[in-house]
Amino acid sequence: MSWRRITLCAERCELLGDIFGKPFRAVTLERRGLTTNVRDLARTIPEERVFDRLTILAAALVDAGCFNDDLL
Numbered sequence: 001m002s003w004r005r006i007t008l009c010a011e012r013c014e015l016l017g018d019i020f021g022k023p024f025r026a027v028t029l030e031r032r033g034l035t036t037n038v039r040d041l042a043r044t045i046p047e048e049r050v051f052d053r054l055t056i057l058a059a060a061l062v063d064a065g066c067f068n069d070d071l072l
Contacts, residue, residue, distance in 0.1 A: 025070070033066040 041057040044050065058072050066072070 027068065027071050029061075029066060029068070029071060033061055033064040035060065035064045038064055 037060045038057065041053060041060055045053050045057060061072060
């Protein structure tokens with residue numbers, strides 16, 4: 001593979017990361033953000049497949065004092 005082609009692939013990968021984000025990065029949550037409401041929502045959303053409640057989870061995180069943009 002030529003150097004030009006490798007560079008082009010790397011640029012495309014970076015562009016895709018800019019568009020879709022980087023889903024495999026570590027995100028930490030402070031202990032105070034783990035309220036019972038946040039924990040309950042975080043458990044039930046994937047279990048019950050009610051992904052429309054993600055906005056409610058985000059609001060609960062903000063109410064708990066979490067302002068991490070990557071997490072929200």
